Amino acid sequence: MRPDSIIFEKQDESSGGWSPWRYYAENCSESFPSVLYQSGSEAFDSTTVYCEEKFFSTDPDSRDAGFRQQVIFNPNLEYPDSFTNDLTTQRYFLTSAVRFRLLNPADKDPISSYYTIADLKISGQCGCFGHATRCKGPNSAVCVCQHNTTGDNCDQCLPLYNNKPWKLGRDGENNECEVIQLLTLCQVGRTETVT
Secondary structure (H helix, E strand, O other): OOEEEEEEEEEOOOOOOEEEEEEEEOOHHHHOOOOOEEOOOOOOOOOOOOEEOOOOOOOHHHEOOOOOEOOOOOHHHHOHHHHHHOHHHHHHOOOOOEEEEEEEEOOOOHHHOOOOOOOOOOOOOOOOOOOOOOEEOHHHOEEOOOOOEEOOOOOEEOOOOOOOOOOOOEOOEOOOOOOOOOEEEEEOOEEEEEO
16 A cells, blocks of 8 residues: 655755655645645646645556556656756755655555555766766765866866856756966066966
8 A cells, every 4th residue: 555645855955954845645635735736737847846646556657567556756757858958957956865755544444554665766866067977986976077167066167267157067068167268477577468
């Protein structure tokens, strides 16, 4: 049996508190009355927290070929363009900890109101904002920066590479940080321009 409501949450890096990413329920308005819910085919943007009425025990779309019930939260599949081209979306889904809470047994009979989790797969990648193709360090969480960027997430330009402001790397658009073209050096009593 599956719970009648589930919450996926991310940990806030600065406060350590938890924030909801997505709610799932058999009846969103009953389980989460103060949360927006998707009642039809309307689409929300990638950073809107809302409830979907899916992945409950009688939902036919939540069963795999082996008739196991599954819950799939994969915002990269839901918002592929935002994940590669939108800085706000990338920052929103950047976290180092994920939690999911199983709430309210679907069956109110105490004998059958328990859950078993057979498999759990959580995957992700380091958040490099389009400026790295690989990561290193503990849990592979530190970006190996390219495009003259630096920082754990390649979120700033290298010193002297700030001829233009840092920008998100996008598909087909590296947005490399550029070296300052002119430096003026002051030497004893004269000024020399170097290019």
